[in-house]
Amino acid sequence: MTEPSRGGGAPDEGAGDGAGGAAEAPAGRRVPRLLRRASGLLRWTSLRLRLVVVFALVALTAAVSASGIAYWLNRNTVLDRTQNAVLNDFRKSLEDSTRSLPLRPRCSELQDAARQMAAGPQNYAVLLIGVDREGKDCAATTDKNLLTLKNVPASLRSAVEQVRPVDESNRYSHHLYWQRKELGDAPYLVAGAKVIGGGPTGYMIKSLAAERQDLNSLAWSLGIATALALVGSALLAQAAATTVLRPVQRLGHAARQLGEGRLDTRLRVTGTDELADLSRTFNRTAERLQQRVEELSGREAASRRFVADMSHELRTPLTAITAVSEVLEEEADSLDPMIAPAVQLVVSETRRLNDLVENLMEVTRFDAGTARLVLDDVDVADQVTACIDARAWLDAVDLDADRGIVARLDPRRLDVILANLIGNALKHGGSPVRVSVRTEEGRGADAGAGEPAGAGEDGGGAAGAEGAPVDAAAGPGEETADEGRAGGGELVIRVRDHGPGIPEEVLPHVFDRFYKASASRPRSEGSGLGLSIALENAHIHGGEITAANHPEGGAVFTLRLPMDASPLTDGGGRDGGRGGAAGEGSEGGR
Numbered sequence: 001m002t003e004p005s006r007g008g009g010a011p012d013e014g015a016g017d018g019a020g021g022a023a024e025a026p027a028g029r030r031v032p033r034l035l036r037r038a039s040g041l042l043r044w045t046s047l048r049l050r051l052v053v054v055f056a057l058v059a060l061t062a063a064v065s066a067s068g069i070a071y072w073l074n075r076n077t078v079l080d081r082t083q084n085a086v087l088n089d090f091r092k093s094l095e096d097s098t099r100s101l102p103l104r105p106r107c108s109e110l111q112d113a114a115r116q117m118a119a120g121p122q123n124y125a126v127l128l129i130g131v132d133r134e135g136k137d138c139a140a141t142t143d144k145n146l147l148t149l150k151n152v153p154a155s156l157r158s159a160v161e162q163v164r165p166v167d168e169s170n171r172y173s174h175h176l177y178w179q180r181k182e183l184g185d186a187p188y189l190v191a192g193a194k195v196i197g198g199g200p201t202g203y204m205i206k207s208l209a210a211e212r213q214d215l216n217s218l219a220w221s222l223g224i225a226t227a228l229a230l231v232g233s234a235l236l237a238q239a240a241a242t243t244v245l246r247p248v249q250r251l252g253h254a255a256r257q258l259g260e261g262r263l264d265t266r267l268r269v270t271g272t273d274e275l276a277d278l279s280r281t282f283n284r285t286a287e288r289l290q291q292r293v294e295e296l297s298g299r300e301a302a303s304r305r306f307v308a309d310m311s312h313e314l315r316t317p318l319t320a321i322t323a324v325s326e327v328l329e330e331e332a333d334s335l336d337p338m339i340a341p342a343v344q345l346v347v348s349e350t351r352r353l354n355d356l357v358e359n360l361m362e363v364t365r366f367d368a369g370t371a372r373l374v375l376d377d378v379d380v381a382d383q384v385t386a387c388i389d390a391r392a393w394l395d396a397v398d399l400d401a402d403r404g405i406v407a408r409l410d411p412r413r414l415d416v417i418l419a420n421l422i423g424n425a426l427k428h429g430g431s432p433v434r435v436s437v438r439t440e441e442g443r444g445a446d447a448g449a450g451e452p453a454g455a456g457e458d459g460g461g462a463a464g465a466e467g468a469p470v471d472a473a474a475g476p477g478e479e480t481a482d483e484g485r486a487g488g489g490e491l492v493i494r495v496r497d498h499g500p501g502i503p504e505e506v507l508p509h510v511f512d513r514f515y516k517a518s519a520s521r522p523r524s525e526g527s528g529l530g531l532s533i534a535l536e537n538a539h540i541h542g543g544e545i546t547a548a549n550h551p552e553g554g555a556v557f558t559l560r561l562p563m564d565a566s567p568l569t570d571g572g573g574r575d576g577g578r579g580g581a582a583g584e585g586s587e588g589g590r
Contacts, residue, residue: 048238048241048245051237051240051241051244052234052237052238052241054237055233055234055236055237055240056230056233056234056237058233059229059230059232059233060226060229060230060233062229063225063226063229063230064226067222067223067225067226070218070222071215071218071219071222074215074218075215075218078211078214078215079180079208079211082189082206082208082211083178083180083189085122086122086124086189086191086204086206087176087178087191089120089121089122090117090122090124090176090191090193090202090204091176091193093116093117093120093126094117094193094195094202095195097113097114097116097117098113098128098195098199098200098202101113101199101200103198103199104130104131104132104133104135105130105132105138105200106132106133106138107132107138107140110128110130110138110140110200111128111140113128113140113200114126114127114128114140114141114142115142117142117202117204118142122206123206124189124204124205124206124207125141125142125143125146125147125204125205125206126141126142126147126202126203126204127139127140127141127142127147127148127149127152127202127203127204127205128140128141128200128201128202128203129149129200129201129202129203130199130200130201143205146183146205147203147204147205149203151183151190151205152190152192152203153179153181153190155179156177156178156179156190156191156192156203157192159175159177159192160174160177160192160193160194160201160203161194161201162174172196173196174193174194174195174196175193176191176192176193177191177192177193178190178191178192179191180208186207186208186209186212187207187208187209187211187212188205188206188207188208189205189206189208190203190204190205190206191203191204191206192204244275247275247276247278247279248275250267250268250279251267251278251279251282254266254267254282254286255282258286258289263286263289263290263293263294264290265286266283266286266287267279267282267283269283304364307360307363307364308361308364310360311357311360311361311364312361314353314357315357318350318353318354318357321350322350322351322354325346325347325350325351326347328343328346328347329343329344329347332344356529359529359530359533360529362529362533363513363529363532363533363536371536371540372569373409373410373413373540373541373565373568373569374410374412375408375409375410375565375566375569376408376409376410376411377406377407377408378406378407378408378409378411378414379403379404379405379406380401380405380406380407380414380437380491380493381399381401381402381403381404381405381437382403383411383414383415383418384399384401384418384435384437384493385399385401386415387415387418387419387422388422388435391419391422391423393422393423393426393433396426396431396432396433397422397426397432397433397434397435398432398433398434398435399435399437400434400435400436400437401435401436401437402437405437405439405491407491407561407562407563407564408563408564408565408566409491409541409561409565410537410540410541410565413537413540413541414537414541414561416533416534416537417534417537417538417545417559418435418493418495420530420531420533420534421495421531421534421545421557421559422435422495423530424530424531424557425495425496425497425499425555425557426497428497428499429497429498429499429554429555430497430498430499430500430554431497431498432498433495433496433497433498434494434495434496434497435493435494435495435496436493436494436496437491437492437493438491438492438493438494439489439490439491439492439563440489440490440492441489489563490543490560490561490562490563491559491560491561491562491563492558492559492560493558493559493561494556494557494558494559495556495557495559496550496554496555496556496557497554497555497556498553498554499553499554499555500553500554501549501550501553501554501555502547502549502555504549507547507548507549510531510547511531511532511535511545511547512532513529513532514529531545538559538560538561540568541561541562541565541568542561542562542565542567542568543559543560543561543562544559544560545557545558545559545560546558546560
């Protein structure tokens with residue numbers, strides 16, 4: 001009897017078809033979208049959480065990949081080993097058991113041969129199919145419930161019955177075929193072969209439940225190992241995050257302290273890694289910044305001292321010059337007509353120089369932070385009237401102010417503000433100049449900054465004559481003054497002229513010190529510091545001055561002050577200049 005040859009496996013019924021690929025295509029497109037969305041959400045989380053998530057994802061990917069490869073290799077190894085052992089035993093048993101059978105055995109003989117084959121160590125069920133002496137088909141099985149001809153896959157039966165041509169590359173006309181399939185919930189190995197030279201066809205079925213159990217145990221072990229790797233990666237990420245973030249947190253804290261003015265802040269440097277280099281760089285930067293700030297502070301202090309000393313030193317000769325100029329002015333009528341213009345020029349320039357010195361001293365006090373408020377209850381309408389009357393402006397100014405508006409302010413500083421704003425409008429704007437006084441509730445100090453020029457009755461803005469130089473100052477008190485607001489609202493004073501207005505490119509600079517709107521006219525009758533001093537006095541009160549052009553022509557200054565500036569003095573509020581005030585004639589030229 002010719003030995004049957006073992007051939008390739010028949011198609012596995014458990015194999016899936018390709019129809020599922022089309023259904024999975026949309027899911028494949030959704031995965032990158034979900035990943036992008038998840039990465040976008042991670043950007044809004046803390047760095048520590050991002051490190052933990054990234055470590056966990058990397059560890060999970062590595063563990064799942066390693067576990068999947070290990071499971072796949074072990075699965076193939078276990079199944080191949082079991083399969084080869086069973087098929088080799090089945091082939092040998094089929095050859096040994098059918099060698100002694102007649103060409104047309106009886107059914108009982110086939111049954112005995114099947115039992116003999118199934119009694120082997122591999123514990124599989126056997127089905128032998130042959131033709132008896134009477135020409136009838138006979139099927140002998142060792143397990144009628146498990147292995148019958150109906151349970152053998154048709155593809156396997158067809159492959160077993162197929163006759164292959166014998167040639168140099170194929171020595172046998174029939175081969176051994178196998179297939180793995182599911183019966184119920186259990187996996188089985190089904191194999192079949194036909195005895196060459198005439199004889200029965202044999203089929204066997206072997207349960208792979210033990211192998212499945214072993215593979216399930218392996219899968220559970222790999223899953224546990226993956227979970228442990230994930231936990232370990234999270235702990236490792238936490239440790240790494242702590243190692244990385246602690247120096248970063250110290251650096252952030254030091255940077256905040258440096259930003260708050262503590263220029264002596266330094267970081268303790270340990271190690272030689274990149275974070276240590278970053279700490280050294282921070283320390284060097286902070287040291288250079290401290291040196292630079294100390295240098296600039298020294299220069300600024302020296303500059304303030306120079307201006308103050310110069311102003312004080314100029315006052316003594318200016319006092320004598322002023323006295324002489326006043327005498328000359330009184331005797332101007334009796335002087336030679338050729339000398340009178342020169343005398344008048346000396347008198348006017350002496351007054352201008354005197355105003356400039358007073359204003360420089362005032363600015364110096366503001367910069368030095370030595371100003372204090374001396375508060376009193378002020379009737380605003382009476383204060384504005386007194387300011388206008390003292391400077392002989394009654395005929396040129398229209399006052400719109402209700403009596404009985406009382407505010408707790410520094411009257412001297414309010415007079416300085418009004419004198420500079422009204423004098424500036426008269427000198428550089430156009431008549432008539434209108435001054436309106438109102439009170440408002442619940443408005444911040446910056447409320448007037450963004451209001452339209454024509455808001456209210458007069459609008460807001462500072463006027464300038466065409467081409468005339470503009471000077472103003474934004475002093476050191478640039479912070480908002482909400483802290484000085486009292487519960488009584490705020491006082492709003494608008495000074496409007498009817499001149500040509502201020503060019504738009506000049507408006508942002510109207511409060512800059514010594515700013516000139518036209519380089520061709522560097523001189524002005526004022527000191528060039530009036531608007532600056534007015535703004536500083538407003539800031540001391542916790543107020544603000546804004547400038548804008550009126551829609552109907554001209555420009556408007558809008559002064560906003562708290563009705564009660566007591567919280568600034570009671571709470572040690574903002575400092576400002578205290579000494580001599582810039583009075584009339586100190587307004588900045590525009």
